[in-house]
Amino acid sequence: MSSPPSHVIRLDAIIVRIRRRTTRSGVRHSVSISRFYHNGDTLKESTRFSRNDLPIIRAALDEAFTWIAGNGQLVEPQ
Numbered sequence: 001m002s003s004p005p006s007h008v009i010r011l012d013a014i015i016v017r018i019r020r021r022t023t024r025s026g027v028r029h030s031v032s033i034s035r036f037y038h039n040g041d042t043l044k045e046s047t048r049f050s051r052n053d054l055p056i057i058r059a060a061l062d063e064a065f066t067w068i069a070g071n072g073q074l075v076e077p078q
Contacts, residue, residue: 016060029068
């Protein structure tokens with residue numbers, strides 16, 4: 001099981017999860033994006049997106065970048 005996210009951003013049906021981990025080369029962040037939708041009465045999650053999701057994803061990723069930059073990692077080390 002993966003570690004719980006350090007930060008979660010939710011815009012409309014889009015959710016961005018940011019996980020922080022410490023490695024030998026320093027702190028690293030990973031980002032996952034998904035979308036909630038209803039299948040009947042069941043709430044499901046998908047990693048496939050429509051064209052209409054893209055502006056929301058862009059805004060959520062901008063927010064994720066800002067959060068990561070303020071929490072110790074502006075640029076990924078090479």
